[in-house]
Amino acid sequence: MRLQGRITRWKDDQGFGFITPDGGxxxxxxxxxxxxxxxxxxxxxxxxxxxxxxxxxxxxxxxxVSYPGDRRQARVSRRSSGNGTLGLLFAGIFLGFVAVAAMLGKLPLLLAGLYALVSLVTFGTYAWDKSAAQKGQWRTQESRLHLLALLGGWPGAMAAQQILRHKSIKGSFRFVFWLTVSANCAVLGWLMSSAGAPLMSLIAG
Known part of the structure; x- marks a missing residue:
């Protein structure tokens, strides 16, 4: 016998929740x-x-458990594909800007290298977390994913969200993620300003 219901509680980091049956x-x-x-x-x-x-x-x-008629999958795929493409474009433009700024001496090569390295680590962490989710194993904490994004790995996170289709739907996660992106970009902008020049020189060694 198959029943229909609605998910009324879900703990994504722990991989479980509760379904309330239709009709009570x-x-x-x-x-x-x-x-x-x-x-x-x-x-x-x-x-x-x-x-x-x-x-x-x-x-x-x-x-x-399944979704009736795969309607959720079709709806989410249409909604996320456009946003994901824009996110990938933004991440690519940002990394291109960092690379050009480093070649022109506006940014230390060390800082540009850190962006690339942390982005690769972040992508790998997303891939690991998705694999754990598919196998029902222990998940990577969302706070750790946000910390990696804040430290400069957000371009890798954006790539993982689009390519791996992971962490691209949950509204609360996306909200905090974009806060980390904004904070990281703001810090980089400050470092490139006259006010942050002394610290930038220290980083450059």
Whole structure:
């Protein structure tokens, strides 16, 4: 027997939540491993179809969870593809600007190299986190992903969000992510100003 309900609670960092059945009833526990397709992360208010079952502790649990008619996937794909393309373009322009500024002596080569290195590390961390999510394993904390973005790895994060289709939907994560991008760009702009010139010289050695 297949039932339909709506996700009313979801802890993305821990990979579990609860589904409230249509027509009322007690919320049912659901784990990320129960989803038939893990290309998209579940989120609150998603409508899902599931098979009722029992978990290890004897409590009700949703099994074989899917999205009816893949409507959510089509809707999210259309919405995220345009934003992701703009994000990739912005990240590419930014890294190009950093590279040109370093060649012209406006930025230390060390700083440009750090942007490239941290971006690669960030991309790899996103890939690791997505793999863990698909296998139902322990996830990378969102705070760590935000810290990497703040330290200059946000171009790599943008590439991962678009290419890997990971962390590109959740609204609260995206909001904090863009705050880290803004903060990092603001710090770089300050370093390139007359006020930040002494610290820039210190970085250049």
């Amino acid at each position: 009833g007690e919320p049912v526990f659901v784990h990320i491993s129960a989803f038939a397709s893990r290309r998209l992360r579940p989120s609150v208010q998603d409508v899902v179809v599931y098979t009722p079952g029992t978990g290890e502790r004897g409590r009700p649990q949703a099994l074989k």
